[in-house]
Amino acid sequence: MPELxxxxxxxRYFDSTSLNKNINEIMVRDNRVLNVEENNFKxxxxxxxxxxxxxxGKYLFVDxxxxxxxxxxxxxxxxxxxxxxxxxxxxxxxxxxxxxDDYLSYISQRMFGKVDLTEKVETFIKxxxxxxxxxxxxxxxxxxxxKKRSAYAKSALxxxxxVAGIGNIYSDxxxxxxxxxxxxxxxxxxxxKLKELFDIIxxxxxxxxxxxxxxxxxxxxxxxxYRNKKGICPKCTGKIxxxxxxxxxxxxxxxxxxxxx
DNA sequence: AGCGATGTTCGCCG
DNA sequence: TCGGCGAACATCGC
Numbered sequence: 001m002p003e004l005x006x007x008x009x010x011x012r013y014f015d016s017t018s019l020n021k022n023i024n025e026i027m028v029r030d031n032r033v034l035n036v037e038e039n040n041f042k043x044x045x046x047x048x049x050x051x052x053x054x055x056x057g058k059y060l061f062v063d064x065x066x067x068x069x070x071x072x073x074x075x076x077x078x079x080x081x082x083x084x085x086x087x088x089x090x091x092x093x094x095x096x097x098x099x100x101d102d103y104l105s106y107i108s109q110r111m112f113g114k115v116d117l118t119e120k121v122e123t124f125i126k127x128x129x130x131x132x133x134x135x136x137x138x139x140x141x142x143x144x145x146x147k148k149r150s151a152y153a154k155s156a157l158x159x160x161x162x163v164a165g166i167g168n169i170y171s172d173x174x175x176x177x178x179x180x181x182x183x184x185x186x187x188x189x190x191x192x193k194l195k196e197l198f199d200i201i202x203x204x205x206x207x208x209x210x211x212x213x214x215x216x217x218x219x220x221x222x223x224x225x226y227r228n229k230k231g232i233c234p235k236c237t238g239k240i241x242x243x244x245x246x247x248x249x250x251x252x253x254x255x256x257x258x259x260x261x
Numbered sequence: 262a263g264c265g266a267t268g269t270t271c272g273c274c275g
Numbered sequence: 276t277c278g279g280c281g282a283a284c285a286t287c288g289c
Contacts, residue, residue: 075268110286112268169267246280
């Protein structure tokens with residue numbers, strides 16, 4: 001379930017299981033997830049160790065000394081660390097074998113995720129046109145990223161070039177908590193409302209990280225649990241509505257979330 | 262059986 | 276240029 005909170009959860013899992021272990025072997029189960037040539041990928045990594053990791057938006061970068069491994073998880077990506085080869089998970093696409101005979105699997109059921117290499121994190125971020133990381137940005141970052149933008153609020157939040165890390169689910173939650181209609185044009189928000197939105201982005205993402213992306217454990221006044229079935233708004237008991245914005249569907253409460261025009 | 266799904270990217274068009 | 280839309284990518288579960 002990889003939006004920012006999930007990728008942050010993957011990062012913590014990765015850090016606690018896989019850092020500082022020598023990589024002895026790499027098994028590429030399906031090279032369609034690789035953005036680099038398979039042999040080159042292996043040559044660049046085997047014999048090295050994962051020194052540290054950093055997250056930007058939905059991307060995870062791993063420092064390998066002079067080169068960075070880049071993980072993106074698409075819609076169905078995950079990591080799994082295990083000890084015996086017969087425990088290899090279904091949809092394991094890239095398997096790293098460490099010197100201690102343990103394994104780390106990069107899982108991708110639908111193979112929308114991609115594994116890449118880059119010389120420099122900043123260059124990669126620039127090439128992918130990623131905006132500031134949603135969790136680490138300052139209010140100034142946020143304001144200047146939105147400058148002269150007129151997209152729908154939901155589209156703007158999901159636009160990785162404006163803010164990196166927010167996807168379909170969290171954009172719904174953020175707008176619900178901020179009481180903003182998804183189709184409000186983002187440039188219609190005044191400074192005060194923008195600051196409120198900024199604070200809510202942080203709060204919702206922080207909650208997501210603390211709950212490790214387990215949606216069922218979210219607070220009672222969150223709309224996320226109501227995304228699948230058109231339910232009752234937990235704040236006003238009105239009916240949750242579904243809407244479509246550029247091929248993605250979202251949910252909102254028409255009486256709590258007011259459109260500003 | 263067909264549709265939709267937590268993501269990204271590209272081409273089209275207003 | 277910006278931004279909305281729809282398709283494409285690949286697979287699986289409902």
